Amino acid sequence: MISIRPFNRRSILAALFVGSFCGWPLPSLQAQTADPLPSWNEGSSKQAIVEFVARVTHQGGSDFVPPSLRIAVFDNDGTLWAEHPMYVQLAFALDRVNVMAPQHPEWKDKQPFKAALEGDIKTLAESGERGLGELILATHTGITSSAFEGIVTNWLATARHPQFNRPYTQLVYQPMLELLDYLRANDFKTFIASGGGIEFMRPWAEQVYGVPPEQVIGSSIKTKFEMRHGRPELFRLPEVNFIDDKSGKPVGIHEHIGRRPIAAFGNSDGDLEMLQWTTMGGGPSFGLIVHHTDAEREYAYDRNTPVGRLDKGLEAASMNKWTVVDMKKDWRVIFPAETR
Amino acid sequence: MISIRPFNRRSILAALFVGSFCGWPLPSLQAQTADPLPSWNEGSSKQAIVEFVARVTHQGGSDFVPPSLRIAVFDNDGTLWAEHPMYVQLAFALDRVNVMAPQHPEWKDKQPFKAALEGDIKTLAESGERGLGELILATHTGITSSAFEGIVTNWLATARHPQFNRPYTQLVYQPMLELLDYLRANDFKTFIASGGGIEFMRPWAEQVYGVPPEQVIGSSIKTKFEMRHGRPELFRLPEVNFIDDKSGKPVGIHEHIGRRPIAAFGNSDGDLEMLQWTTMGGGPSFGLIVHHTDAEREYAYDRNTPVGRLDKGLEAASMNKWTVVDMKKDWRVIFPAETR
Numbered sequence: 001m002i003s004i005r006p007f008n009r010r011s012i013l014a015a016l017f018v019g020s021f022c023g024w025p026l027p028s029l030q031a032q033t034a035d036p037l038p039s040w041n042e043g044s045s046k047q048a049i050v051e052f053v054a055r056v057t058h059q060g061g062s063d064f065v066p067p068s069l070r071i072a073v074f075d076n077d078g079t080l081w082a083e084h085p086m087y088v089q090l091a092f093a094l095d096r097v098n099v100m101a102p103q104h105p106e107w108k109d110k111q112p113f114k115a116a117l118e119g120d121i122k123t124l125a126e127s128g129e130r131g132l133g134e135l136i137l138a139t140h141t142g143i144t145s146s147a148f149e150g151i152v153t154n155w156l157a158t159a160r161h162p163q164f165n166r167p168y169t170q171l172v173y174q175p176m177l178e179l180l181d182y183l184r185a186n187d188f189k190t191f192i193a194s195g196g197g198i199e200f201m202r203p204w205a206e207q208v209y210g211v212p213p214e215q216v217i218g219s220s221i222k223t224k225f226e227m228r229h230g231r232p233e234l235f236r237l238p239e240v241n242f243i244d245d246k247s248g249k250p251v252g253i254h255e256h257i258g259r260r261p262i263a264a265f266g267n268s269d270g271d272l273e274m275l276q277w278t279t280m281g282g283g284p285s286f287g288l289i290v291h292h293t294d295a296e297r298e299y300a301y302d303r304n305t306p307v308g309r310l311d312k313g314l315e316a317a318s319m320n321k322w323t324v325v326d327m328k329k330d331w332r333v334i335f336p337a338e339t340r
Numbered sequence: 341m342i343s344i345r346p347f348n349r350r351s352i353l354a355a356l357f358v359g360s361f362c363g364w365p366l367p368s369l370q371a372q373t374a375d376p377l378p379s380w381n382e383g384s385s386k387q388a389i390v391e392f393v394a395r396v397t398h399q400g401g402s403d404f405v406p407p408s409l410r411i412a413v414f415d416n417d418g419t420l421w422a423e424h425p426m427y428v429q430l431a432f433a434l435d436r437v438n439v440m441a442p443q444h445p446e447w448k449d450k451q452p453f454k455a456a457l458e459g460d461i462k463t464l465a466e467s468g469e470r471g472l473g474e475l476i477l478a479t480h481t482g483i484t485s486s487a488f489e490g491i492v493t494n495w496l497a498t499a500r501h502p503q504f505n506r507p508y509t510q511l512v513y514q515p516m517l518e519l520l521d522y523l524r525a526n527d528f529k530t531f532i533a534s535g536g537g538i539e540f541m542r543p544w545a546e547q548v549y550g551v552p553p554e555q556v557i558g559s560s561i562k563t564k565f566e567m568r569h570g571r572p573e574l575f576r577l578p579e580v581n582f583i584d585d586k587s588g589k590p591v592g593i594h595e596h597i598g599r600r601p602i603a604a605f606g607n608s609d610g611d612l613e614m615l616q617w618t619t620m621g622g623g624p625s626f627g628l629i630v631h632h633t634d635a636e637r638e639y640a641y642d643r644n645t646p647v648g649r650l651d652k653g654l655e656a657a658s659m660n661k662w663t664v665v666d667m668k669k670d671w672r673v674i675f676p677a678e679t680r
Contacts, residue, residue, distance in 0.1 A: 068552060145594060189554070202598045212408060213598030214529070214555075223594060225587040225613055232616045234594055241595075247565040254485060254563060254574055255581075256596060258542045258553030273565055276572045 036182040038332070039175040039339065045288075045330045048323045049179065052286040056262065057186050063284040067187035071261040073253055073274060074180070076194035076201060076218075078267040078308040079290050080209060082171040084299045085162065086307060089200050090132070092155055096139035104138075113138070133240075136197075141221055141236040145199060148236055153203045166337070169208050173290075174339055175331045176265070180209055188263070193217045193253050195245035195270050199236075217256045219244045245270045250277035262286065268308040272316055279320055287322035289313055294328035376522040378672070379515040379679065385628075385670045388663045389519065392626040396602065397526050403624040407527035411601040413593055413614060414520070416534035416541060416558075418607040418648040419630050420549060422511040424639045425502065426647060429540050430472070432495055436479035444478075453478070473580075476537075481561055481576040485539060488576055493543045506677070509548050513630075514679055515671045516605070520549055528603070533557045533593050535585035535610050539576075557596045559584045585610045590617035602626065608648040612656055619660055627662035629653055634668040 040046040056065040077083035097107070097116040107113035112131035115123035124131065140148065161171055180190050192211050194201060198218030205211045220241040223234045244252040250273050253261065264271070264278035267290040279285040291310065292301050302310040317324050325331070333339055380386040396405040417423035437447070437456040447453035452471035455463035464471065480488065501511055520530050532551050534541060538558030545551045560581040563574045584592040590613050593601065604611070604618035607630040619627040631650065632641050642650040657664050665671070673679055 068546070071554075198595070198598070206408070214411075214596065216598060220595060223591050225590040225617065227616065230620075232590065232613070232620050234590060234617075250565040250572065250574060251563050255538075255560060256554065258538070258556060273572070276567065277565065277574075280570075280572050 036185065037175065037178050039178055041330055041332050043330055045323050045325045049182075049286070049288070052263070052284070053183070053186050056284050065262055065284060069259065069262065070183075070186070070188040071191065071257055071259060072183050072188045072263040073191045073193040073217075073257075073261045073265070073278065074176070074211075075266040075268070075271045075274070076192050076196055078292065079265055079271070080172055080176050080192070081168065082161065082164075082298060083308045084292075084301065084305075087196065088168045089136075089196050091159065091162075091168075092152070092200070093132075093135050093139045095155065095159065096151075097135065100139060137221070137238045137240075140197065140200075141238040143236055145223060145234040145236060148199055149203045152200055156204055164335075166335075169204055170337060171335055172208055173331070174333050174336045176290075177209070177336065179265075180211070183263070184210065189215065191215045191217060191253070191257060191261070193244065193249050193264075193274055195219055195243070195249075197221075198244075217244060217252045219248075247273045249274035253277065264288070265290070266313070267292065268310050269313045270308075272313050275313070275316070275320070275322060279322065287317070287320060288325060289317050289322055290325045291327060293326050294331070294334065296328075297334045298327065300328075376525065377515065377518050379518055381670055381672050383670055385663050385665045389522075389626070389628070392603070392624070393523070393526050396624050405602055405624060409599065409602065410523075410526070410528040411531065411597055411599060412523050412528045412603040412605070413531045413533040413557075413597075413601045413618065414516070414551075414604075415606040415608070415611045415614070416532050416536055418632065419605055419611070420512055420516050420532070421508065422501065422504075422638060423648045424632075424641065424645075427536065428508045429476075429536050431499065431502075431508075432492070432540070433472075433475050433479045435495065435499065436491075437475065440479065477561070477578045477580075480537065480540075481578040483576055485563060485574040485576060488539055489543045492540055496544055504675075506675075509544055510677060511675055512548055513671070514673050514676045516630075517549070517676065519605070520551070523603070524550065529555065531555045531557060531593070531597060531601070533584060533589050533604075533614055535559055535583070535589075537561075538584070557584060557592045559588075587613045589614035593617065604628070605630070606653070607632065608650050609653045610648075612653050615653070615656070615660070615662060619662065627657070627660060628665060629657050629662055630665045631667060633666050634671070634674065636668075637674045638667065640668075 037046055055061060055063045056070065058064055074080055077087055094116050097113055101107055101117055107117060112124055112127035112135055115127065116135060156167065156169055159168060160166060161168055164171055183190055190211055192201060192205060192209070192215065196218050198216055198220045201218055202213040202216050205216050206213065222237045222239045222241040224237055226233055226235060242248065242252065249271065253274065260281050261278045262284060263286040264275045265288045266275055275287040279287040289310065292299050294300060301308065302314065377386055395401060395403045396410065398404055414420055417427055434456050437453055441447055441457055447457060452464055452467035452475055455467065456475060496507065496509055499508060500506060501508055504511055523530055530551055532541060532545060532555065536558050538556055538560045541558055542553040542556050545556050546553065562577040562579045562581045564577055566573055566575060582588065582592060589611065593614065600621050601618045602624060603626040604615045605628045606615055615627040619625040629650070632639050634640060641648065642654065
């Protein structure tokens, strides 16, 4: 059975035009060797993080959590790197359509490929989840896992963000890189739990985030093992295996980790169930939502965007006492380049 | 859709009667503090292990492998613990049928439950994969993941092996425990990749093997996230999610780990593809098969058993230069109790 479903359930209607380029001011950074989170401004968000870590690492304290149970999960798109004006993986898929077009002459007359080739964003968006799912499956499968890894690696080395004109892997959030390091320095094991493709993230997550492949959880397509020409290969099949979004996130986390995290970091309604699973099971826990409020240095969006929509999550945050990061106010810098 | 498939594809025809009890001689153990593998007799198997580890950890050597790539995968049933006279998880399922029977009066007249309740092993075996799959799903699902964890933990605390009359978790192989420790001492990350249920192993694998839940890979059933009475829960559904056996093993390993292991340890044809995937990709690698040759201290079986059948694996071992452990000859002791 060939099942056509998109990796990401969110619609991209209008997504392709969200956001506007702005140069960013380079803040003057003081040497702050004692501060593990120098890109975080002093305030309630930073304070909540530091207090939680102090609480669960304080041996003998009532909220002490032994290191083996210090599991932290991070969404990727919009939480660790920029997701506007469109998910990076969608930009990858569109580029792949162009690269693969010579081998697929039928695409010239077949939607949604025709629209992708012609840059007809309106028609592309109208093709909806089904159309985008077809794009993803056509461009992400039919090859071995190791070949796909090479393609992703090469693409990321050359592709540039349409507005910031930088490699996508440089558009990761400096404060979140520091947070990952800070948690690991306190014996947390850090995992990514993303709606994005697991094999789209693994090739670079270790180098960029310090998260090894075995700690990356994401959406996946089915693979098949075969001996071919005397070599063992894993082939990527055009069939969705798992969608790691919304209520899928706790399922993916449980399947991969097998115990409940004590800290979860997200930015959209797709992270709601992950935050609930993490923080509502009893015991000390921490939930955090990155609220994109900085139209000048990055983007400002919440309820009215189809890419990384944050609506129910804001209400749940106030009800559950999750920390909501006000990007504009809480983050001294956004991207690593600003610290150089 | 409710899909009925067994966790383990192997038939148990005759499986329930395989093996015979034998007392074991207590070997006199010398103090061998310098030897990381004291339960391994000197010989080609031990030598192959030690030489491989020396090779990949020798900085500057041509076969050096950096620690982050030192991934080792272990089958469980028959490789780390005893699998005869029947898979431990099947014994668990049969006990569960009896415990759950009062809530299922219909089972008295419905196969394969009727046979399980009456101890009618012949009829049970004749129900085949489909029948055993029904048993597993009926006894392993319909509850939350955390409730299932509690049931497994309680069962293992009281259940005894029918012949050795010990808890199953004491019927793990001492030489393999030492091997796990030895690899970890050399910066290997050790994973379990078993045909058994992932949630059947996770509750005890850390304590017994030193392998944390996030490093256990296995067969799984589907789970569903739900908020119930204001609490987030994962419910186990009566539907198979993944069978981590035979050609499923490389798939499961790739899904969970995301890179190719450099060492694989198995004992049956169910491990063949895992060993191929690990050892035939180029680069330094190590494959090992535990051959059950010790009818006196444990069991002797290979080609003619339905439980842990080893046939193609023996041929592949000689072709691919995998190490074949002759349990009787290579292992000074079998179970931890013998070292006390």
